[in-house]
Amino acid sequence: MLLQMNQITKSYGEVTANKEVDFTLRKGEVHALVGENGAGKTTLMRILYGMETPTSGEIVLDGQTVSFANPTDAIAHKIGMVHQHFMLFPSFTVAENIVIGREPAKGIVFNRKEAAAITNGLVKQYGMAVDPALKVGECSLGVQQRVEILKVLYQGAEIIILDEPTGVLTPLEVKELLEAIKGLTAQGKSFILISHKLEEIMEVADRITVLRDGKVTGTVHTADTNVEELSRMMVGRELIQIERSAYVAGKPVIEVSGVSIKGSKTKPLLEQISLNVHEGEIVGIAGISGNGQSELLQALSGLMKPDSGEIKLMGKPIQKAAVREIRKLGLAHIPEDRYQWGVAKDATVMENGLMGHSHKQQKYGLLKGASIREMVSGWVKRFEIKTGSLSTKSQYLSGGNLQKLIVARELAQETPFLIAAEPTRGVDVGAMEIIHGELLKRRDDRGAILLVSSELTEILKLSDRILVMFEGRIVGELAAGEATEEKISLLMAGGKAVG
Amino acid sequence: MDKVKQAMRSLLQPLLAIIVGLIVGAIAIAVVGGDIIETYKEMWKGAFGSTFFLTNTLSRATPIILIGLGVALAFRAGFFNMGSEGQMVLGALSAAVAALYIPGPAWMKLIAALIAAIISGGIWSALAGWLDAKFRMNLLITTLLLNYIAVLFAGYFVAYPLKDKTGSAAMAQTAMIDKSVWLPKLFSGMSLHAGFVLALVGMLLLFFYMKYTVRGFETRMLGANPLFASYGGVERGKLMLISMFVSGGFAGLAGAVEVLGTQYRYIEGSLTTPGYAWSGIMATLLAGSHPIGTAAAAILIAALQTGGMGMERNTEVPLEVSEIIQAALILFVSARFTYTFIKRRKKARG
Numbered sequence: 001m002l003l004q005m006n007q008i009t010k011s012y013g014e015v016t017a018n019k020e021v022d023f024t025l026r027k028g029e030v031h032a033l034v035g036e037n038g039a040g041k042t043t044l045m046r047i048l049y050g051m052e053t054p055t056s057g058e059i060v061l062d063g064q065t066v067s068f069a070n071p072t073d074a075i076a077h078k079i080g081m082v083h084q085h086f087m088l089f090p091s092f093t094v095a096e097n098i099v100i101g102r103e104p105a106k107g108i109v110f111n112r113k114e115a116a117a118i119t120n121g122l123v124k125q126y127g128m129a130v131d132p133a134l135k136v137g138e139c140s141l142g143v144q145q146r147v148e149i150l151k152v153l154y155q156g157a158e159i160i161i162l163d164e165p166t167g168v169l170t171p172l173e174v175k176e177l178l179e180a181i182k183g184l185t186a187q188g189k190s191f192i193l194i195s196h197k198l199e200e201i202m203e204v205a206d207r208i209t210v211l212r213d214g215k216v217t218g219t220v221h222t223a224d225t226n227v228e229e230l231s232r233m234m235v236g237r238e239l240i241q242i243e244r245s246a247y248v249a250g251k252p253v254i255e256v257s258g259v260s261i262k263g264s265k266t267k268p269l270l271e272q273i274s275l276n277v278h279e280g281e282i283v284g285i286a287g288i289s290g291n292g293q294s295e296l297l298q299a300l301s302g303l304m305k306p307d308s309g310e311i312k313l314m315g316k317p318i319q320k321a322a323v324r325e326i327r328k329l330g331l332a333h334i335p336e337d338r339y340q341w342g343v344a345k346d347a348t349v350m351e352n353g354l355m356g357h358s359h360k361q362q363k364y365g366l367l368k369g370a371s372i373r374e375m376v377s378g379w380v381k382r383f384e385i386k387t388g389s390l391s392t393k394s395q396y397l398s399g400g401n402l403q404k405l406i407v408a409r410e411l412a413q414e415t416p417f418l419i420a421a422e423p424t425r426g427v428d429v430g431a432m433e434i435i436h437g438e439l440l441k442r443r444d445d446r447g448a449i450l451l452v453s454s455e456l457t458e459i460l461k462l463s464d465r466i467l468v469m470f471e472g473r474i475v476g477e478l479a480a481g482e483a484t485e486e487k488i489s490l491l492m493a494g495g496k497a498v499g
Numbered sequence: 500m501d502k503v504k505q506a507m508r509s510l511l512q513p514l515l516a517i518i519v520g521l522i523v524g525a526i527a528i529a530v531v532g533g534d535i536i537e538t539y540k541e542m543w544k545g546a547f548g549s550t551f552f553l554t555n556t557l558s559r560a561t562p563i564i565l566i567g568l569g570v571a572l573a574f575r576a577g578f579f580n581m582g583s584e585g586q587m588v589l590g591a592l593s594a595a596v597a598a599l600y601i602p603g604p605a606w607m608k609l610i611a612a613l614i615a616a617i618i619s620g621g622i623w624s625a626l627a628g629w630l631d632a633k634f635r636m637n638l639l640i641t642t643l644l645l646n647y648i649a650v651l652f653a654g655y656f657v658a659y660p661l662k663d664k665t666g667s668a669a670m671a672q673t674a675m676i677d678k679s680v681w682l683p684k685l686f687s688g689m690s691l692h693a694g695f696v697l698a699l700v701g702m703l704l705l706f707f708y709m710k711y712t713v714r715g716f717e718t719r720m721l722g723a724n725p726l727f728a729s730y731g732g733v734e735r736g737k738l739m740l741i742s743m744f745v746s747g748g749f750a751g752l753a754g755a756v757e758v759l760g761t762q763y764r765y766i767e768g769s770l771t772t773p774g775y776a777w778s779g780i781m782a783t784l785l786a787g788s789h790p791i792g793t794a795a796a797a798i799l800i801a802a803l804q805t806g807g808m809g810m811e812r813n814t815e816v817p818l819e820v821s822e823i824i825q826a827a828l829i830l831f832v833s834a835r836f837t838y839t840f841i842k843r844r845k846k847a848r849g
Contacts, residue, residue, distance in 0.1 A: 303729060324732035333730065341730045344723035355720060355731035358713045365712050 001060075002027045002190055003048075003159060008057035010043055015388075017043040018054070019214045025159065030181060030191040032201040035211035035234055036428035037400030038386045041194050044211070045161050048192075049081045050074040080157030082148040084164040084399070084426070085339075090137030094130050095119040098151045122150045126187070128180050141289075142173030149180070153189075160184075161192045166200055167426050170288045170454065171489065178204045196428050198227045210234055235430045245444045247464045247480070250279030253330075253417045253448035254300065259309030259319070261295055261472075269295040270306070271472045277417065277448040282439065284463030285452045286488050292472035293452045294336060297421055300450070301333045302326040313417060327356060332413035334406055336421035336452065338399070342406045345395035349387050350376050352394045353409050379408035383434055400427040407435050411442065418442060421452040436462060456485050470494045516831035523831075524824030533816040542821065545809015546802035552809065554691035558761065560801035561691075562587070562753035562770070564698040566779025567786075567793040568705050569624075569749025574788040575709060576742040577722035578628070582642030583750040584776035585649030586623045590616035590751025591758045592653045595765035596661070598676045598758075605679035612680065613755050620751020621744040623649060628743035632736045654767050663764070671767035682760035694756025698794070701749065706790040718742055750776070778804075785832055796832075803828060 003025040010018040018040045025031050033041045046052040048059065050068030058065050061077055068074045071081070088097045095115040104114035119132035128146045136144060145165060152160055162181075166174045181191055181204055195201055201208060202222060209219040210233040217233045232238060254277045261270040270292050277283045287293055298304035300311060302323040311319045318326050327333075335341035343352045353376035354361065361372045376390055383404040387397055394402060407423060420439060424432045439462060443449055453459050459466055466483045468476045468491035476491040525535045546556050566583045573580035597612040627641040657663075658671040665674060682693040709715040721728040721738055729735055754770060762769055770776075778800050785799075786792030807821025 301730070322732075322734065323729060324734060327732045335730060341726050344720055344727045346723050347720060351716065351720065354716060355727065358716055362713045365714065367711055367713060367716060369711075 001025070002029075002062065004060040005044070005048065006058050006060065008044060008047060008059075009055050010040075010047060010052060011055050016214050018047070020057070021211070021214070021216055022219075023209055023216075025190050025192060026206075027158075027190055028185050028188050029207065030185055030193055030205045032193040032195060032205035032208045033211065034195065034198065034201060034208060034230060036430050037398040039211040039234070039428075040214040041211055042163065042398070043214075045081065045163065045192065045194060048074070049079060049161060075155050075157070078156050078158040079161070080152030080155055080159070081161040082145070082152060082163065082165060084167065086141075086144050086148055088136045088144055088147060090135065092136060093132065094134050094136055094139065094143075094147050095132035097136050097147055098122065098132075098154050100151070102155070118154065119150070122154060126150070126153060126180070127183050140173070141168045142170065142176065145169065145173075145177065146180070153184075157189070159190050159192065161194070163194045164196065164426055165193070166195065166197055168289075168454075171456065174200065196426070196432075198230050198429075201230075202227060212236055231429050234428065244440050247281065249281045249464070250446060252276045252278050253314060254450070255310075255312040256300070257310050259296075259299060259306045259311060261299065261304065262307050263472075268472050270299065273309070273472075273474060275467060275474065277450050279416070279448055280443060280446045281464040282443050282449040282451050282462050284459040284466045285450065285469055286456060286459045286466055286492055287452075287454075287469035288492055289454050291469045291492075293421070293469055295472070296469070297333070297336065297419055297450075297452060300419060301331060324359075327413070327415075330416040331419065332356070332410040332415040332417070333419040334410045334421055334423050336425075338402055338406055338425075343394045343402060346393060348391045349380075349385075349394055349397070349405060350390040353379065353405060356409065356413060375412070379405065379412065383408045384430075400431045403427050404431055404434070407438065411438055416448060418447060418449045419452070420449055422454065423451070424453075424455070424458060456488055459488070460485065468492055516834065517828060520824065520828030520831040523827035524820075527820050527823045527827075528816055531816055531820055533814060533820070538810055538814050538816050538820075541813045542806035542810045542824075544806075545812070546806035548809070550686070551689060552805065554686060554689040556802045556805045557695055557798065558690040558692065559773075559805055560798045561694045561698050561760070562757050562775045563778045563782055563797040563801055564794045565694075565701060565749050565753035565756065566776055567782035567797045568698075568701050568790055569746040569753075570780050570783040571786070571788040571790055571793045572705060572709075572718070572742055572749070573624075573746040574783060575722045576718045576738065577725060578631075578739060578743060578746075579639045580624060580627070580642050580743060580746050581639055581780070582624055582627055582645050582649075582747070583753075583779055584771060585642075585646035586620035586747040586750035587754040587757075587776055588653045588770055589623050589649045589754070590620035591754030591770055592656060592673075592765050593619040593751070594755035594758045595673045595676065598680045599674060605677070608677075608680045609682070609759065612759060613752065616751040616755030616758075617748040618751070620754065621746075621748035624747020624750070625740050625744040628739050632739060650771060653765070657765055657767050661765075673765045676759065676763045678763075680759065681763060682756060690761065692756070692760030694760040697752065697756060701752070702790050702794045709790065714738070714741070750779075753779070773804075781829060785829065799832075800825075800829070 001024050005021065005023040008018050008021045021044055023044065035041050043052060047054050050071045050073045066077060098119050099115045104111040104118060116132040123129060128150060130143055130146050130150065136147060165177060169177060178200065185191065193201065193205060205222050207219060207221055208225065208230065210217045210230060212234060257274045259270055259273045260268055263269040273296060285293055295304060299306045302321055306319050310317055313326060313329050313331060316329060318329065350372060354372055361368050373390060379385065380387060385401045385404045387401060410418065423435050423439065427435065439449060451462055460483060464480050466478045466488065467474050468488055470492060478487060528535050528538045545552055547553050566587060570580055570583055594612040594616040597615040598608050601608050601611045623645060627638055627645055630636040630641050631638045654671065657673055661673050663672050663674045685691045685693065685695065709719060717728065717733045717738055721733055721735060725735065753775065757770055758765055779797065782796040782800055783793050785796040803825040807818060807825060810816055810821050811818040
């Protein structure tokens with residue numbers, strides 16, 4: 001056994017994040033760690049990577065008991081970690097990012113050529129293609145991830161921890177990553193994979209350990225299990241099948257016609273976008289991220305002004321209106337990047353919940369403290385948001401719980417129009433079930449929802465109509481009945497619709 | 500129980516900082532051959548030793564508190580207002596001019612002077628905000644540069660058109676303001692004046708504004724994550740102008756209370772030489788922009804300064820050493836070597 005974590009317990013005051021967790025890893029194995037948000041996966045890996053010290057328990061590596069005071073110790077013991085949010089310098093090249101911390105030098109001067117040679121060597125050795133001279137900021141997220149993995153390999157890692165590695169990747173990039181993982185295990189590297197995506201885990205993992213509420217609910221061989229069983233082990237109950245009422249679109253709520261936004265480069269960000277969303281329907285926008293979806297949503301919500309075209313919300317033109325006016329007219333918005341747009345990390349749960357509601361929760365400009373508290377604690381209960389208290393800073397909430405807070409906040413606006421961008425990114429099965437249920441309920445209550453997601457399964461599950469974006473244009477429209485993953489994928493890649 | 504523990508923890512850091520700062524100061528005193536205990540005793544006496552010294556310290560703290568509050572508001576909104584000095588000087592000049600030339604009863608002159616100071620300081624600060632909103636000029640740079648314009652402008656006025664020609668001294672200063680317009684003293688024979696009360700009221704108002712009003716909430720969110728704020732419908736431009744105006748208004752008021760409560764005229768350099776503006780910014784930074792903390796830090800800084808003066812009067816230790824002690828104290832208070840750090844070290848060793 002390469003690695004053994006025995007009876008690991010980690011408590012923060014009265015909260016126990018890990019309770020007597022046993023976890024083992026063999027050489028050349030992919031061992032997946034799954035569980036709901038706050039189940040203790042990340043804490044366990046932070047302990048292994050030296051970012052936290054366990055309250056009790058021991059780590060045995062190659063038969064020797066070890067303890068890491070910090071990540072440098074862990075790296076010295078050939079353990080590497082790729083975080084969910086990449087830790088790269090966008091303005092540095094791929095090669096510079098890979099050798100960072102152990103740069104090759106000529107005297108006291110950084111040896112760029114050597115760095116590029118090292119990178120090319122790694123590329124050859126591990127079969128993961130990157131261009132050493134490219135700036136990381138110009139690389140796609142899939143390439144950035146490869147850079148992260150190569151960096152860890154360059155640091156000599158034998159055990160690689162991947163935290164939610166596929167959350168931001170396109171379907172093709174996911175496939176490539178899974179291939180790369182298989183290739184590396186064949187060369188004797190071992191992986192610990194944290195993920196919510198059970199299908200991917202089923203494809204790549206050898207063994208799976210499920211955590212719930214900080215405890216291990218079971219370790220199974222992939223061959224002996226299936227997605228349903230894993231979900232049950234994670235959630236602790238059967239998942240509910242969501243029902244939806246028949247599709248009857250009402251009058252248009254948002255009408256977009258001919259909206260264009262010029263980019264700073266030669267390609268326009270948005271080109272002649274026209275679409276409508278009606279009462280009682282969910283319109284899904286599929287597309288590889290970076291094909292104009294973000295700009296479209298910003299134009300709709302007033303964060304970016306279109307150069308031409310018209311946007312009408314509830315029959316009123318809003319293309320020049322301020323965000324506050326648009327929200328007042330009837331728009332709520334679950335943003336795609338929750339840390340960038342959706343919350344202030346240093347603000348409390350209550351303050352984050354208040355955003356957008358402050359003008360309703362006031363009297364003579366003074367905030368109604370008790371009423372706000374009641375509102376937010378209502379969401380915490382209904383969405384099962386795990387938080388210490390309402391005055392906990394939102395940065396201490398896990399990604400999924402933060403997402404639930406944002407979804408609750410925007411649903412509570414009770415607006416006729418709702419933008420839901422990547423509503424379940426990085427969210428566990430249980431939370432996804434709740435969020436999907438709420439979105440469908442809003443649709444059944446005659447709300448209009450524009451759903452943008454890079455998850456095809458999510459688009460297919462929720463949408464009544466599906467639009468596909470490619471390079472700033474809408475390149476196809478499919479009704480829910482006729483859409484298949486293959487058809488959408490083809491359109492997403494810029495191909496023409498067939499059949 | 501937990502609350503008590505937490506309060507103890509948050510107190511531990513400044514206490515530790517003060518102890519370390521005092522040790523560094525002790526080394527400095529020993530190097531120049533002073534008696535450490537004696538020197539610190541004199542410093543304490545100079546700051547808090549008697550009602551006279553205590554009120555003297557509070558009176559010195561008054562403009563520092565007001566400036567600190569203004570800076571705190573701007574910082575909380577995410578704007579680096581480094582222009583307190585210019586805003587304060589313009590406020591002081593406007594207060595002096597208003598008190599000298601506005602007709603009417605004394606109380607009206609006093610109020611007009613205070614309002615004029617707030618408006619001129621506020622407009623000067625909002626100007627920098629407008630330049631940022633309109634032309635994307637970096638606020639840090641504009642506020643710093645506007646300081647020079649304001650200070651030199653005021654210097655010109657008191658050197659030429661407004662220069663006091665009545666006295667024998669050919670100093671760059673305005674005429675003396677009539678006694679009836681002065682801010683009243685809080686205790687007879689002491690330097691502490693009603694400006695201190697204004698500063699405390701300002702502190703409470705700012706605390707209340709930040710915590711309990713919609714505007715205050717939006718201001719904090721704007722500072723915490725501007726993208727989040729704009730997404731939520733906070734109007735950045737408007738809020739920025741308001742925050743910068745109020746921020747500069749506080750600085751202008753600081754200048755006014757110095758003129759109306761201590762100097763009774765605008766004297767060239769009387770506000771810039773003691774470095775009130777920079778002490779105010781320091782107080783804000785030390786307190787992490789919390790209004791009440793800022794006031795407390797302002798009093799601490801003022802005490803270090805008046806204490807230093809007392810030390811210089813009564814010991815052989817030169818003023819420079821007191822400045823070293825001040826700097827060391829502030830340095831260590833600002834260091835965030837917190838309880839958690841200490842705990843972690845203990846664990847790593849154990």
